[in-house]
Amino acid sequence: MDNLILEIKDLNHAYGESDLTIKDLNLNISVGERVSILGPSGCGKSTLLRLIAGLEKPNSGEIIKKAEVMTNHKIFIPPEKRNVGLVVQEKALFPHLSVYENICFGIHRNKDKNKIVFDLLELLKIDSLKNKYPHEISGGEQQRVALARSLAPNPDLLMLDEPFSALDEELRKSLYEEVSKVFSERNSSILLVTHDAYEAEVMTDKQLRMEKGNLI
Amino acid sequence: MIFSIASNLSLKLASLLLIIVGVFYLIEKNTRGGSIYTSNNSNFSPNLEDNLQGFKALIAFLICFIPIFIGFIVPIVELSFWAYEVNLGFFNDRFISNAMNTLSLSLGTGIICAGLALLINFSVRFKPNKLVEKLSSLLSLGYAVPGLILAVGMVQLMVYLDTFLFSGLDIVLTGSIFGLMIAYVIKTYALANSSIESGYQRISNSMDESSRLLGISGWRMLINVHSPLMKTALLTSVLLVMSDVVKELPATLILRPFNFETLAVSTYTYASEERMLQAAAPAIAIVIIGLIPIIFLSKMIRSSRPN
Numbered sequence: 001m002d003n004l005i006l007e008i009k010d011l012n013h014a015y016g017e018s019d020l021t022i023k024d025l026n027l028n029i030s031v032g033e034r035v036s037i038l039g040p041s042g043c044g045k046s047t048l049l050r051l052i053a054g055l056e057k058p059n060s061g062e063i064i065k066k067a068e069v070m071t072n073h074k075i076f077i078p079p080e081k082r083n084v085g086l087v088v089q090e091k092a093l094f095p096h097l098s099v100y101e102n103i104c105f106g107i108h109r110n111k112d113k114n115k116i117v118f119d120l121l122e123l124l125k126i127d128s129l130k131n132k133y134p135h136e137i138s139g140g141e142q143q144r145v146a147l148a149r150s151l152a153p154n155p156d157l158l159m160l161d162e163p164f165s166a167l168d169e170e171l172r173k174s175l176y177e178e179v180s181k182v183f184s185e186r187n188s189s190i191l192l193v194t195h196d197a198y199e200a201e202v203m204t205d206k207q208l209r210m211e212k213g214n215l216i
Numbered sequence: 217m218i219f220s221i222a223s224n225l226s227l228k229l230a231s232l233l234l235i236i237v238g239v240f241y242l243i244e245k246n247t248r249g250g251s252i253y254t255s256n257n258s259n260f261s262p263n264l265e266d267n268l269q270g271f272k273a274l275i276a277f278l279i280c281f282i283p284i285f286i287g288f289i290v291p292i293v294e295l296s297f298w299a300y301e302v303n304l305g306f307f308n309d310r311f312i313s314n315a316m317n318t319l320s321l322s323l324g325t326g327i328i329c330a331g332l333a334l335l336i337n338f339s340v341r342f343k344p345n346k347l348v349e350k351l352s353s354l355l356s357l358g359y360a361v362p363g364l365i366l367a368v369g370m371v372q373l374m375v376y377l378d379t380f381l382f383s384g385l386d387i388v389l390t391g392s393i394f395g396l397m398i399a400y401v402i403k404t405y406a407l408a409n410s411s412i413e414s415g416y417q418r419i420s421n422s423m424d425e426s427s428r429l430l431g432i433s434g435w436r437m438l439i440n441v442h443s444p445l446m447k448t449a450l451l452t453s454v455l456l457v458m459s460d461v462v463k464e465l466p467a468t469l470i471l472r473p474f475n476f477e478t479l480a481v482s483t484y485t486y487a488s489e490e491r492m493l494q495a496a497a498p499a500i501a502i503v504i505i506g507l508i509p510i511i512f513l514s515k516m517i518r519s520s521r522p523n
Contacts, residue, residue: 055425079425080433092422096444105440106430153430 003031004067005157005189006052011061013044013051013213021047022058023213029157034183034190036200039210045193048210049159052191053086054079066156085150085158089165091142093134099145100130106153120148123182140171147179151186158183160192164199176202227372230365237360241353292503298496311482315501318478321393322461322505325400326454329408332401333453334446337412338438341424352409359406363399367470370399374471396471403467404460408453415449416442448516455509462505479505 006029013022021044029035039045050056052063054070054077063071065084070077093102103117110116121127124144129137137145143163150158164172180203183190193210194200200207208215268276336352339345358366374390382388389395419442427437443450465480472481479498486495 053425053429055428078433079428080431082429083431084429086425086429088422090420090422092420092426094423094426094441094445105427105432108431149426149430 005029005031005033005065006191007062007064008052009062009064011048011051011058011063013047013056013058013061015047020059021213022051025061025214027208027215029189029191031189032187033206034180034188034192034204035206035208036192036194036204037208037210037215038194038197038200040195043210044213045210046161049086049161049191049193052157052159053084054082055086083153083156085153085155086161087143087146087150087158087163088161089163091134091139091146093142093145093149095134097133098130099126099132099134099137102134102145103148103152106149108153116152116154117148120152123185124148125178140167140175143167143175147182151182151188157189157191160190160194162194162196163192165194165196172199179203227368230361230368233365234357234361237357240360241357292500295496295500295503298493299500302493302497310477311497311501314477314479314482314498315505317476318462318480318502318505321396321400321478322458323454325397325404325461326408326457328397328401329405329457330412330450330453332405333408333412334438334443334450337409337416338442341416342434342437355402356406356409358402359404361403363403363464363467364470366399366403367467370395370402370467370471391471391473393473393476396468396473399467399471400457400461400464403464404457407456407460411449411453411456412446415446415452419445452513452516455512459506459509462502 006027008025008027011022011025012020014020025048027035037045037048047056051058051071057076058071060073061071062069065082068077069075070082094105097105100117100121103120104113107113107116117130118127121130124147126141126144126148129141129145134142134145143166147163164175167175176199182188183203190204192200192204197207210216332355333352336348339348340352371390374392374395375387377389378387423441423445424437427433427441432440463480465484468478468481469484472478477485479502483495483498483502486492486498
């Protein structure tokens with residue numbers, strides 16, 4: 001089990017006094033593995049990603065990343081110290097920064113900063129946009145930038161929350177293939193949540209189904 | 217003895233007024249149910265405009281123009297005539313010094329208020345804290361308190377601090393720029409806070425989450441994400457505070473250091489001596505300095521709207 005990047009044990013979560021959104025969930029992801037979780041809206045997929053990212057605290061259970069406890073009943077590592085990436089559906093690029101600056105944002109104290117950014121710009125075919133601002137580029141281009149920005153700090157695990165659902169079908173399908181090629185080249189560990197079976201199949205090696213807060 | 221009785225009476229009146237303000241504040245807070253509004257998207261939706269034509273346009277123009285004509289154009293023309301009659305001789309070193317005092321005081325207060333409001337709102341957003349929220353609400357009450365009442369309270373506070381901190385020395389804080397600035401900050405914090413608060417409502421929570429996931433949190437988030445996104449709100453709050461401080465008279469009269477004059481004070485001094493011609497120039501200067509922020513603000517609002 002040494003090559004596990006993520007281990008989740010008996011995770012439970014509820015928002016306030018409401019019913020549990022995550023119930024006794026267990027999940028393991030190995031290094032370089034690409035896993036997707038399929039399920040209808042409201043089944044707890046996005047909540048699971050937020051719990052792994054440290055944006056929510058669970059009621060009980062344990063989240064371990066690379067053999068280090070991120071969350072349990074005693075420990076809670078804040079999101080900024082987890083080194084996990086999350087790409088969401090809504091546009092969360094910083095509007096006051098150019099494409100280049102957005103991608104640079106998460107790279108700290110790295111001499112090869114420029115090289116990393118230019119490699120990602122090239123890999124995601126957005127090098128011509130480097131000096132543009134988010135409002136000057138299309139929705140598809142913005143999602144590519146968001147993906148490059150999340151990949152730039154070289155996260156241990158990259159999570160994607162229906163990243164392309166706001167885009168039109170044609171663009172979405174072309175991105176699936178391009179993006180999965182990028183993941184393969186970088187041997188990234190991926191956790192994708194989606195309600196689109198085709199997206200899950202094209203982009204990941206293993207598909208899991210989630211219903212009412214648990215994997216089935 | 218007479219001064220002591222008057223001072224006690226004014227303090228009691230000031231306290232009573234503060235209680236009334238506090239009651240109104242609590243009523244307002246309860247009516248709102250403590251709701252806080254934040255946005256999940258930062259997209260701007262433009263107002264729909266309807267261009268009026270013909271008679272309707274004329275009526276709309278008159279409704280907007282008449283108050284400006286009576287309340288602004290006529291007095292300014294009259295004041296300009298008076299200023300002209302003293303052959304512009306008023307624009308001497310003393311006038312420049314008063315104008316500089318006014319500008320530096322208002323700018324200083326603006327920067328302090330905007331900075332304070334930014335820090336408090338950031339603190340509430342980043343790590344909600346009841347104490348900080350209450351402090352912000354308490355400071356905001358200051359806007360409802362007349363400058364005179366605030367000044368009376370501030371004199372008492374400064375006298376107490378002078379006795380406590382500098383008991384062997386002469387008065388240090390009483391009648392100092394420090395006391396005056398504190399009074400201004402209490403009086404105008406609400407203006408800065410409202411602008412910063414609405415600025416924060418336009419920054420979606422996903423911005424904060426993205427920043428944290430990319431390893432930037434706390435002060436670095438304030439400097440690298442919030443401050444640049446709040447540029448307009450910060451500038452607006454500085455300008456709003458400036459336009460208010462420029463006009464502030466009662467607190468300045470009571471709390472200013474000796475021989476320290478602002479434009480409002482010199483206008484008041486001349487007017488109280490019935491020297492209306494001499495009062496005209498500083499009065500116009502106040503209007504001009506007060507107009508600068510308004511012009512800036514309306515330009516900023518216009519440029520933030522598409523088309």
